[in-house]
Amino acid sequence: xxxxxxxxxxxxxxxxxxxxxxxxxxxxxxxxxxxxxxxxxxxxxxxxxxxxxxxxxxxxxxxxxxxxxxxxxxxxxxxxxxxxxxxxxxxxxxxxxxxxxxxxxxxxxxxxxxxxxxxxxxxxxxxxxxxxxxxxxxxxxxxxxxxxxxxxxxxxxxxxxxxxxxxxxxxxxxxxxxxxxxxxxxxxxxxxxxxxxxxxxxxxxxxxxxxxxxxxxxxxxxxxxxxxxxxxxxxxxxxxxxxxxxxxxxxxxxxxxxxxxxxxxxxxxxxxxxxxxxxxxxxxxxxxxxxxxxxxxxxxxxxxxxxxxxxxxxxxxxxxxxxxxxxxxxxxxxxxxxxxxxxxxxxxxxxxxxxxxxxxxxxxxxxxxxxxxxxxxxxxxxxxxxxxxxxxxxxxxxxxxxxxxxxxxxxxxxxxxxxxxxxxxxxxxxxxxxxx
RNA sequence: UCCGCAGUAGCUCAAUGGCAGAGCAUUCGGCUGUUAACCGAAGGGUUGUAGGUUCGAGUCCUACCUGCGGAGCCA
Numbered sequence: 001x002x003x004x005x006x007x008x009x010x011x012x013x014x015x016x017x018x019x020x021x022x023x024x025x026x027x028x029x030x031x032x033x034x035x036x037x038x039x040x041x042x043x044x045x046x047x048x049x050x051x052x053x054x055x056x057x058x059x060x061x062x063x064x065x066x067x068x069x070x071x072x073x074x075x076x077x078x079x080x081x082x083x084x085x086x087x088x089x090x091x092x093x094x095x096x097x098x099x100x101x102x103x104x105x106x107x108x109x110x111x112x113x114x115x116x117x118x119x120x121x122x123x124x125x126x127x128x129x130x131x132x133x134x135x136x137x138x139x140x141x142x143x144x145x146x147x148x149x150x151x152x153x154x155x156x157x158x159x160x161x162x163x164x165x166x167x168x169x170x171x172x173x174x175x176x177x178x179x180x181x182x183x184x185x186x187x188x189x190x191x192x193x194x195x196x197x198x199x200x201x202x203x204x205x206x207x208x209x210x211x212x213x214x215x216x217x218x219x220x221x222x223x224x225x226x227x228x229x230x231x232x233x234x235x236x237x238x239x240x241x242x243x244x245x246x247x248x249x250x251x252x253x254x255x256x257x258x259x260x261x262x263x264x265x266x267x268x269x270x271x272x273x274x275x276x277x278x279x280x281x282x283x284x285x286x287x288x289x290x291x292x293x294x295x296x297x298x299x300x301x302x303x304x305x306x307x308x309x310x311x312x313x314x315x316x317x318x319x320x321x322x323x324x325x326x327x328x329x330x331x332x333x334x335x336x337x338x339x340x341x342x343x344x345x346x347x348x349x350x351x352x353x354x355x356x357x358x359x360x361x362x363x364x365x366x367x368x369x370x371x372x373x374x375x376x377x378x379x380x381x382x383x384x385x386x387x388x389x390x391x392x393x394x395x396x397x398x399x400x401x402x403x404x405x406x407x408x409x410x411x412x413x414x415x416x417x418x419x420x421x422x423x424x425x426x427x428x429x430x431x432x433x434x435x436x
Numbered sequence: 437u438c439c440g441c442a443g444u445a446g447c448u449c450a451a452u453g454g455c456a457g458a459g460c461a462u463u464c465g466g467c468u469g470u471u472a473a474c475c476g477a478a479g480g481g482u483u484g485u486a487g488g489u490u491c492g493a494g495u496c497c498u499a500c501c502u503g504c505g506g507a508g509c510c511a
């Protein structure tokens with residue numbers, strides 16, 4: 001008899017199957033026990049009647065503790081009370097190990113305790129749903145670009161110098177020199193876009209900033225498409241199509257996960273084209289009115305970047321992601337192409353997720369001219385020699401191009417509707433959390 | 437880095453300055469359809485650390501440590 005995964009148990013009604021997993025929980029009622037078995041694909045309730053099993057099997061189940069590893073044999077049948085739910089009429093068990101008292105009991109726990117037990121916390125129902133959702137969303141992301149004939153070109157994790165000069169970088173020893181962990185693959189994507197036209201990178205990214213919020217990790221995965229000959233409007237179209245497809249695919253293919261997470265589906269169903277597109281100036285005006293109406297605490301100072309409460313307010317005006325474009329050039333990275341209509345503005349866009357989830361995408365059109373790019377590098381006090389190869393791209397067939405970056409954990413956080421980004425990563429790296 | 441809050445049993449939390457307690461987990465017992473099952477019993481404590489006030493400190497004061505929440509920065 002072969003092993004069957006719990007997710008497939010419904011295809012084996014009436015058959016005897018073998019499930020290899022762990023004891024999730026057990027309830028007993030005299031001569032009847034209800035062990036819940038977990039195997040990584042799902043959870044199934046077993047039923048053990050004292051009169052139907054051997055003395056040894058009965059005693060074995062009595063001795064099992066939470067998370068003990070077991071191989072359970074039994075016949076699949078429909079739950080007598082719940083339609084479309086299947087249970088296992090157990091007739092045998094093989095104990096792999098009796099687990100020591102399990103720290104994560106079926107009651108509430110504090111976040112500190114759960115984080116230090118992250119390696120065990122991942123076994124719980126909610127974390128299971130989140131990681132499955134993350135896995136599927138990553139699949140949707142890759143499929144979106146693959147199906148549009150983008151080439152996946154990986155960018156290096158170890159880099160010789162700052163990419164943007166804005167964020168703080170992690171420094172690591174590299175033989176006799178130092179190297180830095182990448183904070184973005186974007187500059188490399190611009191090189192590969194000139195070689196392959198439509199590219200994307202997807203990999204880990206590092207920010208050494210001492211951010212202590214529910215939106216930040218020091219290590220996160222970022223997907224970054226870059227397209228040759230695409231302008232700002234084009235990249236806004238791309239981002240809109242991208243987000244819409246991911247949300248639609250999630251709604252269609254992740255019902256079970258969204259149900260466990262108790263996600264309000266109507267909020268996701270609202271995510272449809274077209275997304276509102278407003279300029280920085282329009283957003284600033286919106287904030288001014290919001291302040292005058294007493295809906296915001298602090299007045300917004302025109303010319304600055306939006307703060308977190310500002311973003312939340314702007315996003316709260318819409319039921320779907322909003323795109324804010326053309327920020328003042330001075331608050332954005334040095335490589336942003338200036339707006340020909342107003343050179344103090346950059347051709348950039350941020351996508352703000354609804355429900356207060358904040359920025360999930362940042363992108364824009366990149367600078368084409370060698371001369372202005374060099375100026376930008378100097379204005380940001382960046383070492384010119386570190387960017388020689390990047391400047392080369394403007395010498396050998398420069399081309400208009402655009403792209404964006406999306407943090408996968410931020411996307412998962414929003415779609416799953418969870419409070420804190422740490423639950424969107426299997427082993428989140430944060431300011432004061434490295435272990436496990 | 438700044439602001440705010442908190443640290444009591446393995447975990448989640450109680451305890452007017454006056455005998456340190458409950459639920460879960462663990463061990464034992466009961467129950468033939470349970471759903472964080474339930475009912476009964478037992479074991480489990482240097483109240484984050486160091487000092488101070490007091491007849492008496494989990495409780496008040498000071499410093500430190502650790503964590504949480506928020507801000508800035510950003511995906």
